[in-house]
Amino acid sequence: MRAKEELPECPVATAVSLIGGKWKLLILRNLKERPWRFNDIDGISQKVLIDSLRQMMSDGLAYRHDYHEQPPRVEYGLTELGTKMLPIVNSLADFGNYYKSIIEQN
Amino acid sequence: MRAKEELPECPVATAVSLIGGKWKLLILRNLKERPWRFNDIDGISQKVLIDSLRQMMSDGLAYRHDYHEQPPRVEYGLTELGTKMLPIVNSLADFGNYYKSIIEQN
């Protein structure tokens, strides 16, 4: 979790600081569907994926569970706090669909 | 407006492609309040501001009105399509407020 002092005053800016960056919203979209195993996201590289996940974990939005198996198996998912972000994903999806429908009319 | 072919299939990815980047959501937050004149946004530089606004205009989300006065006066605002993004800003604000309230409890 962030320290209070690091957060902007504006709530929108606070949220942006948590899910900004090129990929976090898409990661969120995937985590929403199901806790999931490494790999399998669009065109994101391993480095960027793991970096993003670690930030989300340190912000209290995602968790990681290691099954301690061989071969390795881990699982990522949203914490309860993380699930509170789902309305953001939904409003993005709504707008995306609307935008696409407008585009297609023309 | 974007061409259909440039848009990702996923609606979330579509929305992210429109409001991604470090500043667009904050610009959207400001445009929401009122059509407004240049300058006066947090710590954003003129260059980034104008670059972002131009992208938003070319995507059909924002408009620019030039009053053709001396000294120059222009006004930026959201198009009707742009206002359809406001639920995104609202969900961000809701989450931001929630996150801050959690932080303060600890």
Added chain:
DNA sequence: CGGAATCCATTTTGATACTG
């Protein structure tokens, strides 16, 4: 498999000075 660690290229962002 699920990473970690490097190294580097590209993209974004930002600071400053200048113009009509």
Added chain:
DNA sequence: CAGTATCAAAATGGATTCCG
């Protein structure tokens, strides 16, 4: 005031190699 132009700095992205 509302921008341009230029350049520097920083964030981000990606490829590759290595490890338990």
